[in-house]
Amino acid sequence: MSGVFLGALGVVLFVGAWYLAVDVLQLPRFRTLPGPTEVIREWLSPHPVYGTSIFTEVYYQHIWVSVRRVTLAFVAALVVGIPLGLLLGWSTRARQFAFPVFELIRPIPILAWVPLALLMFHTREVSVVFLTFLAAFYAVTLNTLLGVQSIDQNLVRAARCLGAGPATLLRTVVIPGSLPYVFTGLQIAMGVAWFSLVAGEIIAGQYGLGYLINSSYTTTRYPTIVIAMATLGIVGFASSAVIRLVGRRLMAYRARSIGG
Structure with a gap:
């Protein structure tokens, strides 16, 4: 409490x-x-002056579009980033081959990818999801790689001495040992996913909280900007909390398995 x-x-x-x-x-x-009095009054009004409140359908449409985009991008980052991070962390040759390219691309700002994303995918929706995916992908991959590298090599040698093959070693040592880093990466990835989503929606979106912020600024609906920002914070906090909850449960299961 x-x-x-x-x-x-x-x-x-x-x-x-x-x-x-x-x-x-x-x-x-x-x-x-806009002050908190004006923002809260607008946010909770059945008849908002600027057209967006908890009583308007368009408000939830913006939230749903943003949540859907982040979910798609985050799942894609998880599916691609975790296996790649495991590979880069475990295989020296793979790391020597691919990591320089990864580190060369990673510092490029998300906004710099916007023109190429629009050229590659030709649709704004896929472009926004791609931009959101990129930021989350870097965080997931890098933290998974660090998690694999943090594993005590004595555990690896002991497992091999007991006859563990590559698949068994991966399942019983590498993945459990890297889980704390993986879930740290997932929390970071969720945060940067929301950050890059807003950047993508401001430039290439037609709906979503980032689009709402930008359109509200251009039409001088300043209280709506703060409403969208606060909503981003609430939804982002909730999504990160879900990841932390799942991570704690998996860590507890891992601890019981090791203890047993």
């Missing part, structure tokens, strides 16, 4: 500081921003 209380207190203090800066003190760099 103390953790929940402290988390709630942090949110209250943040909103309070926002309220003081915008509505009370009207600080020079904050006075033009």
